[in-house]
Each structure stands twice: as C-alpha cells, then as structure tokens.
Amino acid sequence: MQLITQTQKMIDSIKNVCALYGLGNAGSEYKIITELFLYKFLNDKFLYEVRKENPSFSSLSFSELEEKLKAMSEKEFEDIKEDLCVDSARIDRKNLISTLYNQQNAENFHLKLDQALTETADENIDIFSGQTGKGTKIKLFDPISPYIIDTEKKPLFAKALIEKISSFSFESAFGEKYDFFSTIFEYLIKDYNKDSGKYAEYYTPHTIATIIARILAPNGDKNVKIYDPSAGTGTLLLALAHQIGEDKCTIYSQDISQKSNELLRLNLVLNNLIGSLPNVICDDTLTDPFHKDKDELAKFDYIVSNPPFNMDFSKNRDTLAGEAHRKRFFAGVPNIPDKKKEGMAIYLMFIQHILYSLSSKGKGAIVVPTGFLTAGSGIPLKIRKHIISHKMLRGVVSMPSNVFATTGTNVSVIFLDKSQENDEILLMDASKLGITSKEGGNQRTILQSEDIEKIVSTFNSKEKIEDFSIVVSPQDIESKGYSFSAGQYFEIKIDYTPITPQEFEAKLKDFAEELDLLFQENSILGKEIQKCLRSIKYE
Incomplete structure (x- = not known):
C-alpha cells in the first residue's frame, strides 16, 4: 500500500509541474505525464535487469550501480546491454535519469531531456513500438519541450520534471504483479480517459474487466490469442491476459485513437507484455481491419470489447454496406438519419465484426447498451437471432446503472462461446448490486468484492437465484421474441393469504x-x- 501511495504522489508531482507551467488540462498534459512516467519506469527497469543479470552487482543500490556503469568502457557497457532480456529497454549511459539530473543546470537543458527521450525511443523502436495500419512505427517517446511556448521557461520546465522523477524509485515495484500495476495505471490515466477516442468512448472499470475475465476463462488457458477491436486503453485485454496467464497468451488490438494507442502501449509495458506491442494497431477497425491470416481476417480464441455505442460513421456507411464487407456485416448497416448522425448505432457493427472474428472454438464478451437485449426489430433482432440459431450464447449479465462513470447508459455484458452448443443459458439481472458514490460530479455505482464474487460464482455455476438469475434454453428465448433480458423470464409471484x-x-x-x-x-x-x-x- 505504501508503494502505491508513493507512486501516486510521484504522478501527482508531475501533474503539478505541468499545472505550474500552464499545461494543466491542456491536450498535451497526458502525453507529458505518461511519457515521463514511462521513461522513469524503463530507466529503473533497465537498472533492475542489469543488476539481476550480473551477480557481481547484486548487492549494489541503484545509485551505486549507476556509478559502476558510468566507470565502464564503452564496450563493457554495450556488452551488458546486449545481455539484457528483451523485456528491458536499452538506455545509453548519457540518457540515464541520474546523468540528466547531474546536468540540469546546463544551458538548454531541455534539449538534453528531449534528446534522451528521442534517442531511447529510436534505440528501442524494433521492440517497444506500436504501428499504424499502414505499417508506420509509433515511437515510445517524443520531445516534450515544444509544448512550452516561452523559450526561457523550457529548461526550467525540464529541470522541474527531472527533479520530481529523480526523487522516486521503482526499485521495489518490479516484484509486484498485475493488481499493483493495474491500480497505478488506473490512477495514472484517471483524468485522461474521458472522450479518449473514436473507438474508446467508454473507459471500462477494473471491476467490470475482472468479472468478464473470470467468467470467460475461469480456469485460465494456454497458447491462445486474445483480441479487442475497440481496445481503448486495454483494461479488458489486460484483465483477461492476467486471468489466462501473461505468458500463456498473445494480445492483439486495434483502435483508431492515437491517444488510446499510447495509453494501451504504456499498459502493456507496465504489465510485462512487451511481446504483444507489435500487435497494437492504430487504425479504423471497421473499414480497415488489420489482423489477417493470409487473405482472410484473423480468427481469435478470445475477444473482449467495450465498443462505442453511438457515433457518426455516415462517411463510411455506404462502404461498409458494400459487397466487400457484406459477409462480415451479415445483419446490415444502420441507415444515416436525417438528424443527429452522431446517434448511429456503431456498436452493432462491432458486434458483427466480433462474431465474424471468433475462431470455431472462440469465446467472447461484449459490453452493449441494455436496450439491445430486447429491441424488437431491425439489426439488433437479426444479430440476436443469429446468436441463438448458432447456439453460441453462454449468458448475459445486466449491470447496475451508472456502473460506468462517463455514461448514464445502462449496460449489459453478452458472453459468447462457440466451443460448445449452449442449451443452457444463464441470464442475470445484477442491476440491484453495488453501492453509489460521487465521482467527478457524476453518480457512479461501485461493485464491491462480494458483488463480484456473487456475479462470477452464480454465472459459472449456472445457479438459479430468485429475481437474480435464471437458466433458459434457446427455445425459451425464441418464444420470448429472442429477448436476452433476465427479467422477462423470472416467475411472476402473487402474494396471497389462505x-x-x-x-x-x-x-x-x-x-x-x-x-x-x-x-x-x-x-x-x-x-x-x-x-x-x-x-x-x-x-
């Protein structure tokens, strides 16, 4: 707990520097904070791995080790870098934070910090980078001094940042696991996950991601590919990877938002999933799906998604409705309304893309507006009929209102499983669980640990609980107009006194x-x- 508090204080100190130099709430603030945080993390991880790989350094503190490295010949230092595991970034001695700290009074110090960032990004671009759909490499770092307009303040800004990150150490953090880093990541981006991109409309709370992961893979798995076509910052992917085992899965993702892409890459680095970074794609999933197997779209063992619900995609509507995409979007493409084009139900496109991208034994979980469960006509009904006719619906959980702080839309999670014919389907109404609290002026429902346990255990055991969960057959669902809403299957009770x-x-x-x-x-x-x-x- 103390380490979490110290790390949060370091994050806050970087934010304070940005505010003092006029960058508080600026569009560049998140980039500066996440870059400096990540640079500090990789700097300390480099020292940690060097010490671990060289027994003669095992008793040295980070500061003692840095002095030892600085006294080496160039060849000795390069040999040490060469011997590091692939999960560690290579950092030149002149770009270590301790070296920069000792040079902070130099003229134009901001240029030295910019150079350290860009050189480290270039040296590690083959491993520590994402890419666009057209193959352009996306570097880890960019210069930060250009965000300061006043030339005289640039070196002062750089100096203040170095002072803040130099006074903190990640040394004791590298023995921590997913729970620590997921908490830190959520704190790091909590002010920057609002409206975070075209395909990252809603940030998925850690509690929801945990529920989804534990239901999808209750016993873990091995050698599987997991995918999110609207990945956002990667909360769903990371929770599932942890549940399966970080060394037993490979992550694939796509999202059109550059900001979300950067935050997702940071999330992967923190959670030691460096090998999946090349699979993080920044591009439009619907018009230009990147991941392919030969000439066909790739199929995945697990797919998770919290897609945007409504969005104007009128410019691409006719393209998506064309012959080239007809097989993927079998249920159709929403029409363009005369008014309120931003109300187009883009989530229906993502559901169809996911159904098309599941392997023959694939499992999936999709966050949808609860209204999708009962819509009586059109594309939603066609999709639900398809899911039932192929017996791939494992179950549905309707979540409490306001479980997402950024939207008041009621949401549910649809669980799919193509590995078996699902003749027993668990429908759950969890809308009465949780406690309410205020968060950023918004009313939010927080699921407690006992709520999470109740949802997961009830779902995985297919337990029937009065007014909470019920098991139905595909025939039952068909007879109810293909409704996926648990409430329509609960028994109606009439109280009477004999x-x-x-x-x-x-x-x-x-x-x-x-x-x-x-x-x-x-x-x-x-x-x-x-x-x-x-x-x-x-x-």
Whole structure:
C-alpha cells in the first residue's frame, strides 16, 4: 500500500509541474505525464535487469550501480546491454535519469531531456513500438519541450520534471504483479480517459474487466490469442491476459485513437507484455481491419470489447454496406438519419465484426447498451437471432446503472462461446448490486468484492437465484421474441393469504355493502349535478 501511495504522489508531482507551467488540462498534459512516467519506469527497469543479470552487482543500490556503469568502457557497457532480456529497454549511459539530473543546470537543458527521450525511443523502436495500419512505427517517446511556448521557461520546465522523477524509485515495484500495476495505471490515466477516442468512448472499470475475465476463462488457458477491436486503453485485454496467464497468451488490438494507442502501449509495458506491442494497431477497425491470416481476417480464441455505442460513421456507411464487407456485416448497416448522425448505432457493427472474428472454438464478451437485449426489430433482432440459431450464447449479465462513470447508459455484458452448443443459458439481472458514490460530479455505482464474487460464482455455476438469475434454453428465448433480458423470464409471484370459506363469505358481504354505499352516494351526487345544471340561465 505504501508503494502505491508513493507512486501516486510521484504522478501527482508531475501533474503539478505541468499545472505550474500552464499545461494543466491542456491536450498535451497526458502525453507529458505518461511519457515521463514511462521513461522513469524503463530507466529503473533497465537498472533492475542489469543488476539481476550480473551477480557481481547484486548487492549494489541503484545509485551505486549507476556509478559502476558510468566507470565502464564503452564496450563493457554495450556488452551488458546486449545481455539484457528483451523485456528491458536499452538506455545509453548519457540518457540515464541520474546523468540528466547531474546536468540540469546546463544551458538548454531541455534539449538534453528531449534528446534522451528521442534517442531511447529510436534505440528501442524494433521492440517497444506500436504501428499504424499502414505499417508506420509509433515511437515510445517524443520531445516534450515544444509544448512550452516561452523559450526561457523550457529548461526550467525540464529541470522541474527531472527533479520530481529523480526523487522516486521503482526499485521495489518490479516484484509486484498485475493488481499493483493495474491500480497505478488506473490512477495514472484517471483524468485522461474521458472522450479518449473514436473507438474508446467508454473507459471500462477494473471491476467490470475482472468479472468478464473470470467468467470467460475461469480456469485460465494456454497458447491462445486474445483480441479487442475497440481496445481503448486495454483494461479488458489486460484483465483477461492476467486471468489466462501473461505468458500463456498473445494480445492483439486495434483502435483508431492515437491517444488510446499510447495509453494501451504504456499498459502493456507496465504489465510485462512487451511481446504483444507489435500487435497494437492504430487504425479504423471497421473499414480497415488489420489482423489477417493470409487473405482472410484473423480468427481469435478470445475477444473482449467495450465498443462505442453511438457515433457518426455516415462517411463510411455506404462502404461498409458494400459487397466487400457484406459477409462480415451479415445483419446490415444502420441507415444515416436525417438528424443527429452522431446517434448511429456503431456498436452493432462491432458486434458483427466480433462474431465474424471468433475462431470455431472462440469465446467472447461484449459490453452493449441494455436496450439491445430486447429491441424488437431491425439489426439488433437479426444479430440476436443469429446468436441463438448458432447456439453460441453462454449468458448475459445486466449491470447496475451508472456502473460506468462517463455514461448514464445502462449496460449489459453478452458472453459468447462457440466451443460448445449452449442449451443452457444463464441470464442475470445484477442491476440491484453495488453501492453509489460521487465521482467527478457524476453518480457512479461501485461493485464491491462480494458483488463480484456473487456475479462470477452464480454465472459459472449456472445457479438459479430468485429475481437474480435464471437458466433458459434457446427455445425459451425464441418464444420470448429472442429477448436476452433476465427479467422477462423470472416467475411472476402473487402474494396471497389462505382463508376459510366463512371468511371468504364475510369479505364478499363487506364488499357488497361498500358497493351499495358507493352507488347511493353516486346517485345523490348525480341528482345534485342535474339540479345545478337546470339552474343555469343562458342569455
């Protein structure tokens, strides 16, 4: 807990520097903060790996090790870098943070920091980079001093940043696992996940990601490919990778948002999933899906997605409805409305893309607006019919309202499984779980650990709980107009109290007497009204 608090303080200190130099809430703020955080992390990871790979350095502190490295010949230092594992970035001695700290009073110090960032990015571009759909490499770092307009303030800004990250060490963090780094990542980006990109409309809370991962792969797995076509910052992917085993899966993703792409790459680095970085693609999933097997779209063992629900994609609508995409978008493409084009249901496109991209034994989980579960016509109904006819629906969980802080839309999670014919389908209404709290001025529902356990255990055991969960068949769903809503299958209960025949007769007599009184009152009232009407004189 202390390490988490210290790390959060370091993040806050970088944010404070940005605010002092006029970059608070600027579009560049997230980039500066995440770059400096990542550079510090990789700097310390480099020292950690050097010490681990060289027994003679095992007793040295980071500061002692840095002095040892600086005293080496160039060849000795290059040999040490060469021996490092692929998960560690290579950093030149002049670009170590301790070296920069000792040079912070040099003229134009900001250029030295910029150079350290760009040289480190270039040296590690083959491993530590993502790419666009056209194959352009996306570097880890860019210069940060250009974000400061005032020339005289550039070196002061760079100096302040170096001072903040130099006073902190990740040395004790490298023994930590997913829970630590997921907490830190969520804190790091908490101010930057709003409207984070065209295909990252809603940030997925860690609790929801955990539920999805534990339901999808309750017993882990091995040698599998996992995919998110609207990856955002990667919360769903990382939770699933951890559940399966980071060394037992390979991550694939695509998202059109450059910002989301950067944050996802940071997430992968923190969680030691460097090998998946080349599979992180920045491009439009619907018009230009990148991941392919020969000439066909790749198929994946697991797919998770929290796609944007509504968005204007009118410019690409006719292209997506064309012959080239017809097999993938079998249920159709939403029409362009005359007004409010931003209301186009783009999530329906992602559902179809996911169904097309699942392997023959693939499993998936998709976050959808709860209204999708019962829509009585059009594309939603066609998709639900397809899912049921192919017996791939494992179950549905309807979440509490406001479980996503950035949207008031009620959401549900659809679980798919093509590895078996699903004749028993678990439908769950978890809308009454959780506690409410205020977050950034918004009302939010927080799922507690006991709520998570109840959802996961009930779903995986297919347990029937009154007004909470029910098991139905594909035939049951078909008879209800293909509704995926648990509430429509719960038994309707009528409370009654048993009475004797004598009590029944007595109640009937009471009712009859009450009715007689009402009729008498009504008759008197009617006569009074008629009397009033006759007394009205008209001119």
